[in-house]
Each structure stands twice: as structure tokens, then as C-alpha cells.
Amino acid sequence: MPPSDRSSDFGPLFRRGGYAEFLRISAILRKETVGGGILLLATVAALIMANTPLADTYFAARDFKFGIESLHLNLSVGTWAADGLLAVFFFLAGLELKREFVAGDLRSVNRAIVPVAAAVGGVIVPALIFTLINLNGGREALRGWAIPTATDIAFAVAVLAVIGSRLPAALRIFLLTLAVVDDLLAIAIIAFFYTSEISFLLLFLAFIPLALYWILSHKFSHFFGTRAWAAWTILLPLGFIVWALVHGSGVHATVAGVLLGFAVPVVRSRRGGGPDAGPGLAETLEHRLRPLSSGFAIPIFAFFSAGVAIGGAEGMLRAITDPVAIGIVVALVVGKPIGVLLATWIVTKTTKATLDPDLAWIDVTGVAVLAGVGFTVSLLISELGYGQGSPHDDHAKVAILVGSLLAALLAAVILRGRNQHYAEVAEKEALDANQDGVPDVFETKN
Incomplete structure (x- = not known):
């Protein structure tokens, strides 16, 4: 294929998507922005309680256990939040990722390659930087290599909403997609590198209710989509069984959330038009569950995970001078943007794709730096790698907060x-709408 044809196949990077996709992504961003505010309040509350006379009450509540011992579900409140509530978050991540690749703008390989490559680069480079800084720390310190690899959707989107209301929608979509792919990579890392003992029998048994879940959700997707009670009384119990079996197998239970998300159909029917067949069960469940995830599940996890007893100025000094903490901060603030930018630049060189003429590389740089805001998944990996309450875990959590703040x-x-x-550009170029209500800018050919 001639170079010119190849370039036109890929087109400009970060070009605009369809108007329907723009509206859908905008709605998600609004919900995640609100969730980011709630998440921030939960984090501040946890830090205050962990460093005041309320500390004993806070840690006693976090470590309080309840559940059925015979099913290996007698867990602490903190573990229920990490293993249970975060499964809802990863379920939505699975839904969103499948939606993007099946019926979204990223169903085109040429468009998908950019955020996917950026996410991979944003995982590899921070992990390498952390590892290099902690080579002399021994095997224990190196267990946290994956901590700085994930981007927190809620926090990053909330920051972007405050400081970048006039930025092109393509950049916002890029950040959201990058964060979702990041989450998928993070859950794969958790499954392969942070699982010690696996019960293959329980893992095999988990696929039985998962298969039934897939069959029911595909065969009766319209039924579950129009009757909320049916999803709660049929699909939810099946999902809980899958979660419990995966948890008992030794694989982190949030993996079950992703698998269940992938099992949900995206389009209503495959007859007569693929993505144009109408919204599927995935969109309905996403609409119902996203407020639960961003407004409750993630903040509760953050509340019981972010509470670190710093121990005053001396404790803070010990935390920030720990090579583990230094590696995390440098990886988030420096490694993450380098990885995202380097991968994006490589795409432009290997595919002959070019940056959209409406954008500049400084825009991509800003979003790449913002991708260094890691929180939710980083806290989870810290606990898995070092053990909740260990010195390295406490120092890592301080570093996650510091690094994320610096990146923001x-x-x-x-x-x-x-x-x-872009605000000045918008004043000069009025974006009028046609009679169909779709802005002209979305009707130009990409």
C-alpha cells in the first residue's frame, strides 16, 4: 500500500468521533466528575480520622470481620471494600471497554491503536522506573512495581473538568479510553503477578455460572434491559456466585467483575446492522450501576484504604525518603507521561498518522501528565504487594497521594x-447546529 494511502487510512490522531459517541462519553465524564469529588472527600476524611484521636475507631472499623467462614468469606470491612465493591468498578470497566471496541469509535483498529498503545506505554515505562529505583531494595520492595501503572478515572476526569472545560472533546475521550485500558492491564497484572495460590477446581466451577450468566444476558437482554427487577434478582445472584468462586480460587475477586462485564451484550441484536441495531444490555447496566460505583463503591474503598497514620513530620520524612515512595512518585509524575507520549509518538512514526490539525502536542503532553494521577487501583496493588498496614504499604500510599497531587x-x-x-478559538468560530440538532463540526468527514 502506498504511504499516502496508509496515512489516510489512519487519519489524524485524536480526531472527532461521531456525535452519538460524543454525547455518551460526555454523560460518562459528568458522572465521573461528581464521583471524583466524592472520592476526594472520602480520602480526606480517611486521612483525618487516621491521624487524630479517631484513629482507633477508624482502624477498628476497617479491620472488623464479618461473613461466612465456611465459604472463605469471613472478611474484614477493608477487604470487602477492596474485593467486593471494587468488583463493581471493574465490572463497569469491562462494560465500557467492550462497548468501545464493539460499538464505539474504537471498533476501528486505526482508532483503537492510539489509546491502547498509549496505555501500554504508560504501564511499561513507570514500571521500569520504579524497578530501577528499587533494584537495591530486594524482592520485597520490588513487589510494588505495578503500583504506578494505573490512571484513576474519577480523579483525572474531575481535574480535567475543572481546568479544561474548553479542551477538545477528543482529548477527553482519549483520557477516558486510556484510563479504561489501563484498568484492564492492571487487572491482568493483578491476576498474573499478584496471585500466589490458585484452586483450579474453584476457578473451573466459576465458569459454570459465568456461562449461564452469558447465555441469559444474551438470550434475554431486552427482558433484563426493560425490567430492572429481573437483572437484580437473576443476574446479580449469578454474578455474586461467580465472584465468590473466583475469590475462593485465590485469583483476586475483581477479575470476576471484568469477566462479567465482558459477558454482557453490547448491541440489542446482531441482525441487520451491528452497532446500529440499538443499545444493548451493557448500556442499560452501565446507566444503572455507574452512580453506585462512582458515588459509593469507589469512595468507600478509598475511605478504608487511604487512611494512613503518617506519624507527624518525622513519619512523613521516613515515608518520602523510602525508595519505594520515591519510585512511585517519580514513576507517576515522570514515567507515566513519558510512556504515554513515547507510545503515541511511535504510532505517528510507524503508521504515518499525523496529529489532528486542530490540536498541538502540548495538548497531548498535558493529558499524558494528567494520566499520572493514580489512586484507586494503585492503592489496591499496594495492599496486594506489601500487605495492608505494613511500612512499605503505608509509605506507598503516601507516595500515591503525593505523586497524584503533583501530577494534577x-x-x-x-x-x-x-x-x-481553545476558549478564544471557540469565540471566533461559532459552532452552529443544523435542523437535525447535530453541530456542524460533527458532520464534517474525518
């Missing part, structure tokens, strides 16, 4: 100027 502030500096630039 640096991204704000970069993107605020670009936001002002």
Missing part, C-alpha cells in the same frame, strides 16, 4: 493555558 498540579499548569487558547 503540573497538568493544571499545562492545560489551563491551552484551555484559554
Whole structure:
């Protein structure tokens, strides 16, 4: 194929998608922005309680156990939040990722390659930086290599909403997709590298209710989509059985959330048009569960996970001078943007794709820096790698907070100027709508 044809096949990077996809992504971003605010409040509350006279009450509540011992479900409140509530978050991640690749703008390989490559780069480079900094720390320190690899959707989107309201929608979609792919990579890392003992019998048994879940959700997707009670009384119990069996097998239970998300149909019918066949059960469940995830599940997990007893100035000094903490901060603030930018640049060189003429590389740089805001999954991997309450775990959590804050502030500096630039452009170029209600900008050919 001639180079010119190849370039046109890939087209400009971060080009606009369809209007329907724009509206859907915008709705998700609004929900995640609200969730980011709630998440921030939960984190601050946890830090306050863990470092005041309320500390004993906080840690006693976090470590309180309940559940059925015979089913290996007698877990602490903190573990229920990490293994149970986060499964809802990863279920939505599975839904969103499948929706993007089956019926979204990323069903095109040419469009999918950019955020996927950026996510891979944003995992590899931070992991390498952390490993290099902690080579002399021994095997124990190196168990946290995956901590700085994930982007927190809620926090990153909330920051972008505050500082970048006029930034092109393509950048917002890129950040959201990057974060979702990040989550999938993170759950794969958890499954393969943070699982010690596996009961293959329980894991095999988990696929039986999972298969039934898949069959029912595909055969009766319209029934479950129009009757909320049916999904709660039929699909939810099946999902819980899958979760319990995966948890008992030794594989982290959040993997069950992703598998269940992948099992849900995206389009209503495959007859007569693929993505144009109408919304499927995935969209209905996403609409019902996203408020539960962003408004309750993630904040509760953060509340019981982010509470670290810092121990005053001396304790803070010990935390930030720990090579584990240094590796996390450097990896989030420096490694993450380098990985995202490097992978994106490689795509432009290997596919002859070009940056959309409406954008500049400084825009991509700002979003890449913002991708260094890691929190939810980073906290989870820290507990899995070091053990909840261990010195390395406490220091890692402090580093996650510090690194995420620095990444957010640096991204704000970069993107605020670009936001002002696009605000001025918007004043000069009125985006009028046609009689069909679709802005003209979405009707131009990409």
C-alpha cells in the first residue's frame, strides 16, 4: 500500500468521533466528575480520622470481620471494600471497554491503536522506573512495581473538568479510553503477578455460572434491559456466585467483575446492522450501576484504604525518603507521561498518522501528565504487594497521594493555558447546529 494511502487510512490522531459517541462519553465524564469529588472527600476524611484521636475507631472499623467462614468469606470491612465493591468498578470497566471496541469509535483498529498503545506505554515505562529505583531494595520492595501503572478515572476526569472545560472533546475521550485500558492491564497484572495460590477446581466451577450468566444476558437482554427487577434478582445472584468462586480460587475477586462485564451484550441484536441495531444490555447496566460505583463503591474503598497514620513530620520524612515512595512518585509524575507520549509518538512514526490539525502536542503532553494521577487501583496493588498496614504499604500510599497531587498540579499548569487558547478559538468560530440538532463540526468527514 502506498504511504499516502496508509496515512489516510489512519487519519489524524485524536480526531472527532461521531456525535452519538460524543454525547455518551460526555454523560460518562459528568458522572465521573461528581464521583471524583466524592472520592476526594472520602480520602480526606480517611486521612483525618487516621491521624487524630479517631484513629482507633477508624482502624477498628476497617479491620472488623464479618461473613461466612465456611465459604472463605469471613472478611474484614477493608477487604470487602477492596474485593467486593471494587468488583463493581471493574465490572463497569469491562462494560465500557467492550462497548468501545464493539460499538464505539474504537471498533476501528486505526482508532483503537492510539489509546491502547498509549496505555501500554504508560504501564511499561513507570514500571521500569520504579524497578530501577528499587533494584537495591530486594524482592520485597520490588513487589510494588505495578503500583504506578494505573490512571484513576474519577480523579483525572474531575481535574480535567475543572481546568479544561474548553479542551477538545477528543482529548477527553482519549483520557477516558486510556484510563479504561489501563484498568484492564492492571487487572491482568493483578491476576498474573499478584496471585500466589490458585484452586483450579474453584476457578473451573466459576465458569459454570459465568456461562449461564452469558447465555441469559444474551438470550434475554431486552427482558433484563426493560425490567430492572429481573437483572437484580437473576443476574446479580449469578454474578455474586461467580465472584465468590473466583475469590475462593485465590485469583483476586475483581477479575470476576471484568469477566462479567465482558459477558454482557453490547448491541440489542446482531441482525441487520451491528452497532446500529440499538443499545444493548451493557448500556442499560452501565446507566444503572455507574452512580453506585462512582458515588459509593469507589469512595468507600478509598475511605478504608487511604487512611494512613503518617506519624507527624518525622513519619512523613521516613515515608518520602523510602525508595519505594520515591519510585512511585517519580514513576507517576515522570514515567507515566513519558510512556504515554513515547507510545503515541511511535504510532505517528510507524503508521504515518499525523496529529489532528486542530490540536498541538502540548495538548497531548498535558493529558499524558494528567494520566499520572493514580489512586484507586494503585492503592489496591499496594495492599496486594506489601500487605495492608505494613511500612512499605503505608509509605506507598503516601507516595500515591503525593505523586497524584503533583501530577494534577503540573497538568493544571499545562492545560489551563491551552484551555484559554481553545476558549478564544471557540469565540471566533461559532459552532452552529443544523435542523437535525447535530453541530456542524460533527458532520464534517474525518
